[in-house]
Structures are given as structure tokens and as C-alpha cells.
Amino acid sequence: MIRNPAVKLFVYGFLGLTCFVMIIPFIYMVSLSLCSDSEIFHFPPPLIPEKLMFSNAIRAWDSAPFFWYFINTVIVAGSITTLHLFFDPLAGYTFAKFRFYGRDKLFMLIISTSLMIPFFVRMIPLYIVVSRLGWTDSYLGLIIPFIMHGYGIFLMRQFIMPIPNDYIDSARIDGCTEFGIFLRIIIPMCKPALITDGLFTFIYNWNAFLWPLIVINSPNMRTLTLGLLVFRQEHFIQWNLMAVGALFLFLPAFMVFLVAQRYFVRGVVMSGLKG
Amino acid sequence: MSVGYSEMKQVEKKDSESLPIRIYRVLTGRSIRGRDNVVAYTFLSIPLIYFSLFFFIPISLDFLGSLYEGPSLISKGAKFIGLGNYARILRDQTFLSSLKTTFFFILGTTGISVVLGLFLAILLNERLMLRGLMRSVIFFPYMTSLVIIALIWSVIYDADVGLLNWLLTRVGLPTQGWISNPNTALISMIIMSIWWETGYDMVIFLAGLQGIPQEYYDAASVDGANAVQSFRHVTLPLLAPATFFVVIISFFNSCQAFIQPYVLTQGGPSQATNLAVFHIYNVAFLHLRLGEASAMAFFIFLIVLLVTATLFKFWRTEVEY
Numbered sequence: 001m002i003r004n005p006a007v008k009l010f011v012y013g014f015l016g017l018t019c020f021v022m023i024i025p026f027i028y029m030v031s032l033s034l035c036s037d038s039e040i041f042h043f044p045p046p047l048i049p050e051k052l053m054f055s056n057a058i059r060a061w062d063s064a065p066f067f068w069y070f071i072n073t074v075i076v077a078g079s080i081t082t083l084h085l086f087f088d089p090l091a092g093y094t095f096a097k098f099r100f101y102g103r104d105k106l107f108m109l110i111i112s113t114s115l116m117i118p119f120f121v122r123m124i125p126l127y128i129v130v131s132r133l134g135w136t137d138s139y140l141g142l143i144i145p146f147i148m149h150g151y152g153i154f155l156m157r158q159f160i161m162p163i164p165n166d167y168i169d170s171a172r173i174d175g176c177t178e179f180g181i182f183l184r185i186i187i188p189m190c191k192p193a194l195i196t197d198g199l200f201t202f203i204y205n206w207n208a209f210l211w212p213l214i215v216i217n218s219p220n221m222r223t224l225t226l227g228l229l230v231f232r233q234e235h236f237i238q239w240n241l242m243a244v245g246a247l248f249l250f251l252p253a254f255m256v257f258l259v260a261q262r263y264f265v266r267g268v269v270m271s272g273l274k275g
Numbered sequence: 276m277s278v279g280y281s282e283m284k285q286v287e288k289k290d291s292e293s294l295p296i297r298i299y300r301v302l303t304g305r306s307i308r309g310r311d312n313v314v315a316y317t318f319l320s321i322p323l324i325y326f327s328l329f330f331f332i333p334i335s336l337d338f339l340g341s342l343y344e345g346p347s348l349i350s351k352g353a354k355f356i357g358l359g360n361y362a363r364i365l366r367d368q369t370f371l372s373s374l375k376t377t378f379f380f381i382l383g384t385t386g387i388s389v390v391l392g393l394f395l396a397i398l399l400n401e402r403l404m405l406r407g408l409m410r411s412v413i414f415f416p417y418m419t420s421l422v423i424i425a426l427i428w429s430v431i432y433d434a435d436v437g438l439l440n441w442l443l444t445r446v447g448l449p450t451q452g453w454i455s456n457p458n459t460a461l462i463s464m465i466i467m468s469i470w471w472e473t474g475y476d477m478v479i480f481l482a483g484l485q486g487i488p489q490e491y492y493d494a495a496s497v498d499g500a501n502a503v504q505s506f507r508h509v510t511l512p513l514l515a516p517a518t519f520f521v522v523i524i525s526f527f528n529s530c531q532a533f534i535q536p537y538v539l540t541q542g543g544p545s546q547a548t549n550l551a552v553f554h555i556y557n558v559a560f561l562h563l564r565l566g567e568a569s570a571m572a573f574f575i576f577l578i579v580l581l582v583t584a585t586l587f588k589f590w591r592t593e594v595e596y
Contacts, residue, residue, distance in 0.1 A: 018413060019413065022412050029427045090318055091319060094319050103315070113334060120533075120551075121576045123559070124555075125337050126329060127559075129329065129333055129336075148326075206420070209533075229422065232426065246427065249422070253418070254419075257418050261411060265410075268482075
């Protein structure tokens with residue numbers, strides 16, 4: 001507890017200032033998006049525009065195929081998340097509950113290659129592999145290289161390990177198939193871990209940038225992040241429209257964050273302290 | 276991870292003796308172990324193909340590819356030149372200066388965001404009004420796409436009509452070129468990255484702080500320790516695992532920084548913000564010198580590995596208490 005009023009004042013002042021600094025760029029983005037074309041070059045830049053130009057949203061939407069950017073991003077991030085939610089627990093369950101030849105070595109290999117090796121090491125050969133498979137400039141190329149991850153597998157394994165084996169054994173004795181045990185017993189028990197895994201995967205891939213930049217060439221395959229960059233190159237001067245574009249990318253992720261905030265914080269903590 | 280393993284061993288011991296398993300074995304006459312192998316590898320078949328194709332093979336290909344000259348290892352013109360690419364990149368001034376830039380970027384971003392994150396976590400661990408809201412606000416930037424963040428900050432940093440220069444003129448300071456001036460561009464980029472990352476560090480530190488039992492502080496104050504002493508001798512040592520984790524993640528984040536230079540500065544002005552991954556990307560996909568880029572990637576990877584191993588070793592010896 002802080003009792004000294006001077007210290008208390010300092011603490012609140014410091015935290016208030018920090019929060020202000022954290023928020024102001026977002027407020028700036030929103031206010032820029034509502035500025036008229038002439039207002040964006042005023043000095044000082046208006047934090048509250050004189051006239052709120054909601055028509056900017058329509059202008060931005062019409063001046064680039066944002067609809068397709070949206071569809072592409074939803075398809076890619078959505079498929080990746082769905083596949084993650086199947087394969088991460090499947091592999092996690094296998095590593096947690098089966099004894100098989102080479103289990104520990106295999107697990108360490110998967111975890112270390114996917115957590116300890118930065119993406120830029122794989123970037124170039126991954127491009128070669130994907131182009132060999134003929135998947136450049138396609139959904140397959142965007143989705144398939146990311147359908148599972150060591151982090152998710154590790155998370156699910158940690159979560160499944162404490163589940164008592166009696167559930168699995170009794171299902172086995174009742175004649176449930178091995179896959180049925182996974183689908184009907186394990187998956188329903190992992191809901192909290194699945195939510196965390198799914199949210200992180202979705203946000204991460206919603207924001208993905210480097211890989212789409214490498215594999216995508218044609219304009220109609222662009223995801224939102226790529227589209228936004230091209231949009232900026234074309235409308236370099238029109239910051240208000242650029243800010244609208246940024247909001248298109250920002251708002252869906254923001255909604256997800258607002259609704260599921262506690263899962264995010266828990267996910268960060270889980271990944272941090274159980275590792 | 277070591278905790279996980281010992282847990283697993285215990286589970287194993289228990290289930291090898293568990294009654295249902297024994298009944299099952301007697302009834303079916305099948306050995307659990309053999310059956311486990313079949314089921315496990317069936318379940319793991321797709322994951323194993325996946326990891327081989329997109330992790331194991333690419334990682335080995337990276338080194339192999341770095342030994343060839345030409346557009347890529349698999350193209351017709353590829354010529355084996357051994358370590359020639361490594362000799363070349365070590366003489367390449369642009370690459371060496373991008374390594375230096377990356378070093379300062381990592382040092383600035385990681386150093387300041389870890390200290391700031393720890394400080395904020397300590398403050399926000401106290402009982403304060405609006406504590407939950409403030410935590411969320413500070414954590415939020417980390418969950419936002421860096422593309423958006425770099426776009427907004429490029430406007431904030433604008434030399435003519437940017438928010439930051441307006442603030443400077445307001446308090447009577449001279450305006451700066453920020454990202455358009457080679458002397459301040461890297462610092463501007465570091466500030467933005469700190470702004471982005473601090474909240475994450477704070478959340479990890481908060482979790483670490485909440486794991487320290489109150490009794491330790493009580494004991495320290497009974498022994499007559501003041502606030503600074505109990506921070507030095509209770510909080511800091513017990514936060515060591517969290518600190519280690521934060522440093523590693525922050526190090527990884529900043530050595531992989533790509534969006535910051537790509538969106539904010541395009542590596543300029545006069546290559547002041549030419550971070551390593553951005554440089555590799557340009558060499559590989561703009562100049563199509565894949566062999567050389569692979570060599571750079573592998574070279575940096577070796578440095579990263581060395582730093583990580585050193586951190587681990589340092590952590591092992593320092594953190595045991």
C-alpha cells in the first residue's frame with residue numbers, strides 16, 4: 001500500500017501520463033480518419049476535426065478493393081485458426097497421453113525448431129518449398145505453412161497432461177475408438193486452452209505481414225495488411241483515407257480484444273510462466 | 276519445461292499400474308506399448324509431414340542454400356561455391372552496418388522496454404483506482420498490428436505537420452526531422468517499438484509479481500528492510516524467471532523486426548534504419564540473390580543462437596537461489 005500522498009501523486013501522475021501516451025496514437029488515427037482533405041495539413045493537426053467527415057469511409061472503401069482484402073483475410077486467418085484448433089490439441093494430446101518410440105526427442109525437436117528458430121531463417125527456403133509446390137499467390141500458400149505451431153502444441157500438451165487417465169481408459173473399455181476419445185473426451189475438456197490458442201492464432205494471422213508480402217503477387221489475392229500498404233503508396237498524401245484504411249484493419253481485431261481481453265492476458269501469462 | 280517432464284514421468288508410472296489398463300490388457304491380450312506406437316504415429320502423421328515440410332527441411336535448406344551462388348539452390352544456374360557467400364557478406368559494408376544498426380535497435384528496445392515494463396508492473400501491482408483499465412490500456416498496443424502502428428507513427432513523426440513536432444513547438448523546443456533525419460531515425464524507430472512492446476513486458480512481470488508470497492515481504496520488513504532493500508533482495512531475485520523470459524522474447528521480437536523499417540522508413544534515410552531482416556528481405560526478394568541472403572540469415576541465426584545460449588547459461592548460474 002502507498003500511504004505517502006506525494007508518492008501517490010507521482011504514481012497516479014506517471015501512470016496517467018503513460019496511459020495517455022498509449023492511447024493518443026489511436027485517438028489520432030480516429031480523428032485523422034474524420035478530417036477533411038484540407039484539414040490534415042493544418043498545423044497544429046486537429047485532434048477534433050471541425051466537421052466530421054464520415055464520408056471518408058465510403059471514399060476509402062471505394063478507392064481500393066477493400067471488400068476483397070477483407071474476404072481474403074477472413075478466409076486465411078479463419079482457416080488457419082480452424083486447422084490450429086484441430087491439429088494443436090491432436091498433437092498435444094498424443095504427446096501428453098501416449099508412450100511411443102521417440103516421443104520426448106520428437107517433442108523437443110518440434111518445440112525447439114518452432115519456438116527457438118526465428119522466422120527469417122526459414123523465410124527463403126520456405127518460399128522455395130512453397131513455390132516448388134506451386135502454391136505461390138494462392139490461398140494454399142498463405143494457409144498451409146501455418147496450420148499448426150509448437151507454441152499451440154506445447155500449450156495443449158500442458159493442459160491435457162493433468163486430465164486423469166481414467167477418463168480415457170474408461171472410454172477405451174466402453175469401446176470408443178481412439179479418434180473418438182480425442183474428439184468426444186479430450187476436445188470438450190480443453191475449451192479454455194482452445195479459446196486462448198484460437199484467439200492468439202487468429203489475431204496473429206489477421207495481422208500477418210511478412211509472409212503474405214513474399215508469396216502474394218496479384219492484387220486480388222492481397223490481404224488487408226498488404227492492401228493497406230499499397231493503398232498508402234497510392235494515396236500517400238491523403239492521410240485521412242489512409243487512417244480509414246488502418247481502421248478497417250484495426251476495428252475487427254479491436255472488437256475481438258474487447259470481448260476476450262481476459263483470455264489474452266491469461267494466454268500471455270500461460271505462455272510466459274509455464275515455459 | 277523441466278517441470279513438465281517430471282510431471283509426465285509421474286503420470287507414466289501411475290498409469291502403468293492403473294487397474295483399467297491391466298484389465299484391458301488381459302481382456303484384449305494386446306500390449307499397450309505396441310498399440311500406443313501405432314495410434315500415436317497415426318495421430319502424428321499429418322503433424323510430422325507438416326513439420327518436416329515447413330520446418331525441418333527449410334531450416335536445413337537454409338544452410339545448404341547459402342553454399343550456392345545464383346538465384347536459388349534449385350534453379351538451373353546454381354553453382355556450388357562453398358563458403359564463398361559468407362566471405363562475400365563479411366566484406367559487404369551494407370550488411371555489416373545493418374548488423375550494427377540491428378544491434379543498437381535490439382539494445383535500445385529490449386533494454387528500455389524491460390526496465391519500463393518492470394517499473395509499470397510494480398506500480399500497477401499496488402491497489403490503485405482504475406488498475407485493471409490502466410493495465411489493459413498499456414497492454415493494448417502489443418495486440419495491434421505493427422502495420423497500423425507504423426502507419427500512425429509515420430504521421431506522428433512527420434517533420435512538417437506531425438503531432439510530435441507540434442508538441443515540441445508548444446513547449447518551446449526546436450522541431451526535429453525524426454524519421455527523415457539519419458541521426459534521429461533509428462531512435463524514432465526504437466521509441467515506437469518500446470511503445471509497442473512495453474505492455475507485454477509489463478503483463479509478464481505482473482504475473483511474476485503476483486507469484487511472490489506476501490510472507491517474504493513481511494519477513495523482510497520484520498528484519499528491518501526498507502522498500503529499496505526488499506525490492507533488491509526479495510522482488511528482483513524472485514522475478515528472475517520472468518525477467519529472463521521477457522528478455523528472451525523481447526530479444527527475439529527486436530532481432531526479427533521487419534515491419535518497422537518496411538512501413539516507417541524503408542530502411543532509410545541513408546540506411547540509418549536498415550535492420551537485418553529488412554536487409555535480408557531486400558537482398559532475397561528484390562535483388563534475387565537468394566544464396567547470399569541465406570548466408571546472411573544463417574549467419575545472424577548463429578549470433579542469435581550464441582546470445583540465447585549465453586543468456587541461458589547466465590540465467591542458470593545467476594537464478595538459482
